[in-house]
Amino acid sequence: MPDRLTPPLELLQLLPEAVVQTDALWTITYVNPAWHKLTGHSVEEALGRSLLDFVHPDDTGTLRSGMPVFRLRVANADYRWMRLKLQPKTDDAERVISRQGVLIEIVEITEQVLVEVRQRFLRLLETIDGVVWEAERGVGNTFLSPQVERLFGFTVEEWRADPGFWRSRVHPDDLEEALVIDNAAYNATHSYAYEMSYRLITKSGKVVWVRDLCRVDVDKDRPNRMIGLMIDVTRQKHTELELVQSDNRYALATRGSNDGIWDWDLQTDVLHVSQRFHEIVGLSGAGGLHDDGWHFLQQLIDPDDHERVQAAYRRHLSGDRPNFSVDFRARHGSGRLVWLNWRGVAHFEAGVAVRMAGSLSDLAERGSSYDALTNLPGRPLFRDRLEHAVALHRDHASQAADAPARADNTFAVLLLDLNQFKTINDTLGHHVGDQLLQQVARRLESCVRAVDLVARMSGDEFNVLLESVDHVGAIERARQMAIALAAPYQLGAHSVTCGASIGVVSSQAGFATTDDYLRAADAAMYRAKSHSLGVCVFSEEGARGKGAL
Structure with missing residues (x-):
């Protein structure tokens, strides 16, 4: 059920501004009639869908990080600049359970708005769970956010004192590959985004896995400049390795049924799936890790089945069912619709579901669930x-x-x-x-x-x-x-x-x-x-x- 709204629902319905409310996974739980007037999308079309589905792909990360200005897709498929400052509501454990805000179209991005966005970005640097960095050839890091000390143990001054400091801390087994990627960026002739994963040795000697999201900026008559975000993904890597081991362990047992295996961290929304999972939905070339698990699943499920699938796993998470199993239509990578069965069970800690795991199967391969003669x-x-x-x-x-x-x-x-x-x-x-x-x-x-x-x-x-x-x-x-x-x-x-x-x-x-x-x-x-x-x-x-x- 959506959170209780303040002011009263009747008043929200009359407001000329579009009020938007989502749950913790960005699923829209309420919009007032002004939403339709502003975006052209009906209220019914919005409810139950992810807010991120309406956001320009280049701006989803911006919105998720808390920046209020982004491009939103309106009904005629154009994008318009919008401002949506979402106020989160948290539970006793400070976990976000819902967000609410007013959506406003920005006809002109004024200097005041740009300043506000810039200030918001600077404040985010102080709280983001990762190290924001900037570097140039021969200079090393020209900027480094203070999180480097909390995550890796080094002060900003220690790190920036030596242009080759980063290279000295990359694990020897990963250094050769990391340097190939790094040198290619320093010598690039055009700007581009790239990503690499490697192990880094912290000041205490502990080895952590790092995911480095980077971009090289190439400007005429100046050295190439790199900017990026280093994130500690040690826990995710361990989970991924566990899934690979689990996939190998159960490969023989699942070969007969041809089921795909999945493991979903509900706290981080990271979804790990086996190769067979991707084959069933026609995405055999995709990787096994999806950072935005629910968004990935929503893209697969036919819109007419969204509500029923959500209701099935919510009944399980609420304790009404010991496990869940739901059949639904999915859009195969080839474009055709296929009937699938999604089933699994959640792991609870202190009464809160923190992880889910299970299997996915193609109903066309299960004769009792799918009739081959009539399709x-x-x-x-x-x-x-x-x-x-x-x-x-x-x-x-x-x-x-x-x-x-x-x-x-x-x-x-x-x-x-x-x-x-x-x-x-x-x-x-x-x-x-x-x-x-x-x-x-x-x-x-x-x-x-x-x-x-x-x-x-x-x-x-x-x-x-x-x-x-x-x-x-x-x-x-x-x-x-x-x-x-x-x-x-x-x-x-x-x-x-x-x-x-x-x-x-x-x-x-x-x-x-x-x-x-x-x-x-x-x-x-x-x-x-x-x-x-x-x-x-x-x-x-x-x-x-x-x-x-």
Whole structure:
């Protein structure tokens, strides 16, 4: 749930300025109507997405570091300069749990704004968890932030006294490669950004891993100048090495299932994934370390499945589930959509989830979860989606017992059975029957929205989950399906008709479990078939003839 807002929500809704609130992982939890007027993006489009998705790629680091001025993508795909000073809210352990601020467009970047940004940058140098440096050939470091003493034990004066000091502290096993990169920068003919990782020996003799994010600036008639940020990544390196060892250890065990392995540090948002993980999502050339774990995962998950995936792991983190497993659509590197299963378990310290680990699998490779003939999800995936819909509806009902059901929490289950399928299959052959099932699947998909789910349960039986739909809307959708399925099918040289019997049960029935809804849909479908009704809506009085359409 979003943090309680101050001033009251009603007042925020009326403000002419765009108010933005995010959680600790930059996911937008609230924007007022002024957001749409300023950016052109709808409120619904923003909620649940990362704020960083709307920021120019070159400015995401600036925003994350606390700088208030950046470029934001508006609805027509252009970027405009904005100012957003986010005020963080922290828990008792001083961990950020949310951020809130007012988004303002900067028509002209005035001198006052530039001065403010510069002052903010200088203050950040005092608190940033890394060493900011600047260097020139023959001079050594022309600037070094004071964090060098806290991280590596040397004072600024000690480090800058000797132009070759940095080279003397790089671990001997990494020095040759580091010098090749360093010398290339000193002799570069154009400006560019680069990065290197190496071990550095601190004043106490301890060896730490350093990630150096650098840029070489080449200006005519002056020596090349380098600027950079040295970050202690010893903990991340150790975790990465542990993951590699774990990946090797479990390679044989996972080879049969072809699962990918992942390990997520929730405190740093660093996500480590195995090579197989990247292969499953079509990113086989990517590295195994992702500094912005949730942003990386969000880019993979189909937008229509974001909310459901987030709800699954949040229920686990809140303690409602001992582990989590969720099926979703992902955008493969080739551009096609694939169905994946993401599952794992979190490690808690003092009641707070600090780390998660688990596996990722391609449902197309799990026959019971994915139907190869119709290219539709199977029974396990459908049950998972239905269980999620039932839980959301039940949670809303328990929190607001006297309030009417919200449209985004209502749903309906449809069970369809083809009426003449066995006859067609027996007289024209199984290959014709298979073609018929494939065409039925495509017609059903054409009758639903992206948020809905069509699944093949077995044989000629299909299930449809309609989400964010009321009772009347579900009945109308079922009628459309009945009409679409009743039209003739052209199967090679044969033209056949094959209607369907459809049972419908909506969430207003108020059942407690997934099985209750499936049994009710089955009962309605059986009545539709036995009485040639076409579509039948479940009701307690169904045996007395009510509910038929």
